[in-house]
Amino acid sequence: xxxxxxxxxxxxxxxxxxxxxxxxxxxxxxxxxxxxxxxxxxxxxxxxxxxxxxxxxxxxxxxxxxxxxxxxxxxxxxxxxxxxxxxxxxxxxxxxxxxxxxxxxxxxxxxxxxxxxxxxxxxxxxxxxxxxxxxxxxxxxxxxxxxxxxxxxxxxxxxxxxxxxxxxxxxxxxxxxxxxxxxxxxxxxxxxxxxxxxxxxxxxxxxxxxxxxxxxxxxxxxxxxxxxxxxxxxxxxxxxxxxxxxxxxxxxxxxxxxxxxxxxxxxxxxxxxxxxxxxxxxxxxxxxxxxxxxxxxxxxxxxxxxxxxxxxxxxxxxxxxxxxxxxxxxxxxxxxxxxxxxxxxxx
Numbered sequence: 505x506x507x508x509x510x511x512x513x514x515x516x517x518x519x520x521x522x523x524x525x526x527x528x529x530x531x532x533x534x535x536x537x538x539x540x541x542x543x544x545x546x547x548x549x550x551x552x553x554x555x556x557x558x559x560x561x562x563x564x565x566x567x568x569x570x571x572x573x574x575x576x577x578x579x580x581x582x583x584x585x586x587x588x589x590x591x592x593x594x595x596x597x598x599x600x601x602x603x604x605x606x607x608x609x610x611x612x613x614x615x616x617x618x619x620x621x622x623x624x625x626x627x628x629x630x631x632x633x634x635x636x637x638x639x640x641x642x643x644x645x646x647x648x649x650x651x652x653x654x655x656x657x658x659x660x661x662x663x664x665x666x667x668x669x670x671x672x673x674x675x676x677x678x679x680x681x682x683x684x685x686x687x688x689x690x691x692x693x694x695x696x697x698x699x700x701x702x703x704x705x706x707x708x709x710x711x712x713x714x715x716x717x718x719x720x721x722x723x724x725x726x727x728x729x730x731x732x733x734x735x736x737x738x739x740x741x742x743x744x745x746x747x748x749x750x751x752x753x754x755x756x757x758x759x760x761x762x763x764x765x766x767x768x769x770x771x772x773x774x775x776x777x778x779x780x781x782x783x784x785x786x787x788x789x790x791x792x793x794x795x796x797x798x799x800x801x802x803x804x805x806x807x808x809x810x811x812x813x814x815x816x817x818x819x820x821x822x823x824x825x826x827x828x829x830x831x832x833x834x835x836x837x838x839x840x841x842x843x844x845x846x847x848x849x850x851x
Contacts, residue, residue: 505687506755507628511680512842513572513640516565517805517812518558518670522546522798525665533657534665542665542772547656547800550648550668555588556595558670559646560602566672567603569850570640574603577674578638579630580610583619583645585803586654587710599644608638616832617769618689619804620645620671624840625687631677639677645804646670653709654716656800664771667800671808681815681848682826686755686841691834692744698725698737699833738778744837746783749829752839753784756825760784764824765814767807769831770796780829806830811842815851822846 525544528534550558559582567574580600588595596610615622623643630641649656649666656666675684701721703709709716726737734740753760768780768791776793792810802809807828814820821844828840 505625505628507684507687509677510628510631510684511676511678511845512673512682512684513676513680514566514568514570514672514674515808515812515815516562516567516569516672517809518561518565518646519799519809520548520550520553520668523549528657533655543797544665544800545798547665548667548669548802549650551650553648553668555584555586555646555648555670556598556602558648558668559595559599559644559672562646562670562672563599563603563642563644566674567642569848570674570676572640572674572676574605576638576640576676577605577642578608578634578640579627580605580608580642580644581613581623581626582610583613583615583623583643583804584647585616585619586647586649587651591710605642615836616834617801617803617806618830618832618836618838620673620808621687621804621828621830621838621840622689624673624675624684625689625838627675628684628687631675634677641675643673643675644670645672647803647805651716653713658719664769664801667770667802669799669802669805669809671805671812673808679845681846682842682844684840685757685825685843686752687839688748688752688755689836689838690744690748691836692740693834695737695740695744695835696833697728698722698835701725741831741835742778744835745779745829745831748837748839749780749783749827752827752841756841758825758841760786762825763790763827764820766791766827766829767810768793768829770799770801770806779831804830815848818851820844820847
């Protein structure tokens with residue numbers, strides 16, 4: 505997709521304090537060998553904060569930085585990976601009520617860690633249909649992984665350790681600090697079972713009280729692939745990522761060398777290299793991998809947190825191209841190319 509007249513006009517994040525990875529090792533929460541290999545410094549932990557409340561805080565910042573504010577919002581898309589609150593309830597409506605957004609549409613996106621990039625894709629198509637009185641679209645996401653059935657410190661697939669955070673973006677069709685030049689999303693369904701393993705489809709994990717074990721599921725799938733003589737998971741995922749990021753750069757009409765930064769999920773350095781940087785022919789120093797080592801994998805917020813950091817620390821100027829890339833169960837890959845049009849006043 506090559507959107508026309510789609511801009512980021514507001515951006516906001518809410519980040520809890522980071523829990524030192526070294527303390528997690530000392531407490532027996534985090535495997536010492538994984539710690540030594542990962543270079544992880546800390547993981548954001550929100551304690552008892554409810555994800556929708558976290559999303560509201562991030563959204564207030566984004567709306568405060570957007571010229572139209574809450575009155576210009578015609579739709580709200582809320583992305584979530586983990587539990588948001590009571591089952592059979594709408595976190596999107598809760599967020600809208602808290603923000604005082606009335607007369608707008610809203611829905612929830614469930615596309616795992618690609619939720620915000622999927623939101624940009626959907627909003628890019630929706631913007632042209634918004635009424636002139638409410639031309640903007642608000643994206644939010646938030647997750648808190650504190651749950652008795654889940655251990656965030658288990659070394660997940662591709663070196664990810666789950667972190668808590670919230671982020672928000674306002675998309676506008678008139679102007680903004682960054683223009684959306686390309687969006688490419690693809691699903692590689694042959695890897696669907698990597699996040700399922702031998703887990704039964706019913707009853708659902710949440711209602712049965714079973715332990716959530718992403719590592720075990722990936723290992724079960726990997727063993728089936730090995731026995732069948734298929735392509736190793738890491739190799740297949742790397743190929744899928746390479747195809748997606750390359751397609752996005754081509755869709756944007758630029759060369760990979762033109763990218764100032766590549767923002768990826770916060771995982772290990774090798775995954776960052778093989779899935780994004782090497783296919784683009786770029787050094788890992790152009791990613792925000794080291795920055796992510798102090799955050800952990802904050803679900804769908806990773807790329808937005810990194811973008812906010814780059815803007816606030818003066819590491820982006822008008823004309824810079826930035827690639828936002830993500831992967832999620834499905835297995836889905838998503839890539840968005842932005843071009844900075846100006847340095848926002850808040851940066």
